[in-house]
Amino acid sequence: MMFVAAEIKKNTYYDSVYLMRVTKEIEKIEGVISVLVGMGTELNKELVLSLDMMTQEIETIGANDFFVVAKMEKKDIMVEVLSKIESLMNEQKSSSIKEYKPATLESAVKYEPLTNFSLISLPGEYAIIEAKKALERNLHVMLFSDNISIEKEKELKLLAKQRGLLMMGPDCGTAIINGIPLAFANEVNRGSIGIISASGTGAQEVSVLIDKLGSGISQLIGTGGRDLKDEIDGIMMLQGIEALEKDESTDVIVLISKPPSKNVAEKIFSSINSSKKCYVINFIGSEFSNINNDKIHFTVSLEETAKLAVWLANAEKTTRKNEAEKRSKNKIDKLSIREKESTLIAKKRSKNISKKRKYLRGLFTGGTLALEAMNILQKEGISTYSNIPIDYDYELTNPKESIKNTCVDLGDDVFTKGRPHPMIEPSIRNERLIKEFNDEEVAIILMDCVLGYGSHEDPAGEIAKTLAEAKKGMGREKNDNPIVVVSICATDKDPQSLNQSVLDLENEGIIVSFSTAQATRIVAKVLETIGG
Template sequence: MGVNYEIRKNTYYDSVTLMLISKDISKIEGVNDAIVGMGTDLNKELAERIKMSNDEIKAIAANDFFISADLSDDSVWESVIGKLNELLNKKSSENSMDYKPKSINSALTYQSDSNIAIISVPGQYAAAEARKALDEGLHVMLFSDNVSIKDEKDLKELAYEKGLLMMGPDCGTAIINNVPLAFANVVNKGDIGIVAASGTGTQEVSVIIDKLGKGVSQVIGTGGRDLKEEIGGITMMQGLDALIEDDATKVIVLISKPPALEISKKILEIASKSPKPVVVDFIGGDYDMIKSYGVYPSVTLEDAARKAVALSKGENPIDFIGFSKSESEIENMVQNEVDRFDSKQKYIRGLYTGGTLTDEAMKMLGSDLGCIYSNIPLDPKCKLIDSSKSIKHTCIDLGDDEFTQGRPHPMIDPSTRAERLILEAEDETVAIVLMDFVLGYGSNEDPVGEMIESIQFAKDNAEKREQYLCVVGSICGTDKDPQNLIESQMKLEENDVIVMPSNAQAVRFVKKMIEKIG
């Protein structure tokens, strides 16, 4: 019994591969806990923190692979190593015939017409790789996070000088020439161009545009910090200029959390001079201030998509603050749900994988419900002391850094959320669970399927104590995504989950229930 380990020197695998293998190893019977990773400082620290390290592991380098497992029986070690080899062999046989050069420079010798680099190496190495790509004249999508703000500024200035796009760091979503890059959905080609500092926010807007029968020309990601004062909105302004010049774009959408005031004015100034209509969703930003620049402010991500679609059709855009279903249908649905709660059930628990969707939910639930507790609260006084324990009304972004250290993002591996849902359902004051399901490239191959068992378990658990747990969700996905949208929706509905057409409508529906509970 105890911790078993193995080190393989100079053997490199990327982080997502390793985390997914780690998950499979942890499922083996007799494995209490396991860590599979490269010898980075972060992994070594994690191993030490969970008491799965030793002097040999402490001494390895970032290019050395290690596995460490806490076993209830030492005889399990053989099957752990067997499984590990099986998974790694499977991995190395994928695309094994493809030529994989060792550097960007040699990649360009082989594929000389390359025009964009997607970089997702660990943060400490990311800026150097991005710089190499820019120096070679490539546009860059930098997915990696943990890049310093100084490096971001330097990279963006370098890109600007060269006339290249520097999307990111921490840019998760882009669609260039109809090709989804990293975490993005398969969306119709159309005449709406998007520049966005938000990943899931962009996915939500592009998906709704598609559902409404229109499409996108380009989706340019900027990374979450682009509109901070230190960076000055370099990529957003560059993207906006490019969309103004682009013949295929008729309507432009800008998405971001409220930018620094000065930057906001700078962006809106350019937008106000655009010959094309510009829809702006500075999530929770100042509606009247945005409107004063002659652009179209929006109240939600869905509203931004609807306004863009209306403008693309030559129609007059109006605020969308309701539901796709009729008011009376919604009122009946709300009443049906509320009638099933008992007097103890009062609270919402939002379990999100998308940060911007969490943010939108908290803003829409508003201050009249009191504090919406969170790990990323709108008001610092509503910050959860312990993010693993919800209080009253809580909305959690499970994709935030503290939940993803040493684990894949919940959009890739839904198990953190599945476990959290079961925990929330043990609380008899909880009435409603609110969730997003993000489809598309980059995401888990069946985000809904992976949650169904825990949804059933949570609902059954509530039923055992004669309570009813209401689960409301929305799916951010199109019928062209690699996952099956229709089947995903059916699976949820068969399991008594109320599926709304957007995050905004899901939140609005939940708010009506809470107001009725009183």
């Protein structure tokens, strides 16, 4: 027998990340079969309906009303659910009671007139309104929200340009301004390398590797993923270039984006062509060989981008391009310190697994990290199926089912509709990890693990715990498990402990790398060994 019960709190608003935490706590209560905690938005109501938990009360509520609905084994479990919610809400209240929290941006600026920056992460339709208000008040904006039309993006960016302000986003996940990590970013050293990036995780990986190589970041400006499309015309990247050109703390400028449109690429090149500063450009997976300028360097991988930027930052300003490239190769070893050993272990393990095991499954929370892996594999002659394929012949028709060698971006809308992004709440990936680990054709699993601000409090612990669960009760030979390789994107200054994370992963027999490129090279060697 199953029971469904709901509770509504009118005019009580909570943000989505907080509600997700509440949901996780409620799910732990014994006897709760499924639970949905949220605001009464149309999307949430649709989800309630699809989970077969709709009640009359929920039908009538609005976006400002909080609801909880649960499917339970016994009716009286709801009492426990409600009392748990009550205590979580009280915790929230007591932790936030001390500070003044104005109801509007206007009153925030009135209260703190020196406010110069606004970080906006509201649902898309409301985010546009607030971003416009912020720009009109001369605040620089980082717009984390997505679901904003390209027309509205252009409007906001033109307004910002007119006022000389930053308009980072929409869908801007990562920025570091004046050394302050905003939204999803790592705690990295300050230094003379400026980054302008259309990719959040791409920027995280490069900034972390720069930190690891002993250099640092002056500014990390996010543009949002569509900035280099014709419709937006590279407005934010061009403004960023102008600002970093004038910035005395920046010597080397890194640009990261998916391949830009031809027109936007030309505008960017013409804006940097006569620059005295050095540029390292990673237009993910694409090379521009027709640019002949000693100051402009193109890279194919994020790892190479970081290495070259660091070398250039350390090099004499007059160094010629070919020398830079030659010497950058000598720098590789500082990052690859354990690569040889890890490769040996992985190859040795691959000899113990059954002959049926042939394939790779890459489970990524960062789309750009998935692309980095797929590009490296392709250079090794290994094609991968994906929901974000580099070759459309290898597009997954159903991203929820892997085919042969597959790398999926689990942050894609197809996975995150109505669910939190796996970098915040890893259950989407945990479920997929168990599935792939149990697939008898899988030889090796590759995953990213992104620490830093914004991310889950213990992403490595979640991977380790899930793997332990997947292994438990499996009736096959102990050695006949897929090899698991994790690339960890983090510095030793991040809020989650890097050392503990590595320890937790290694205790579960996971091979840990410190860049996606390194982890992928290990995977390629294993696939070569087993002939996958």
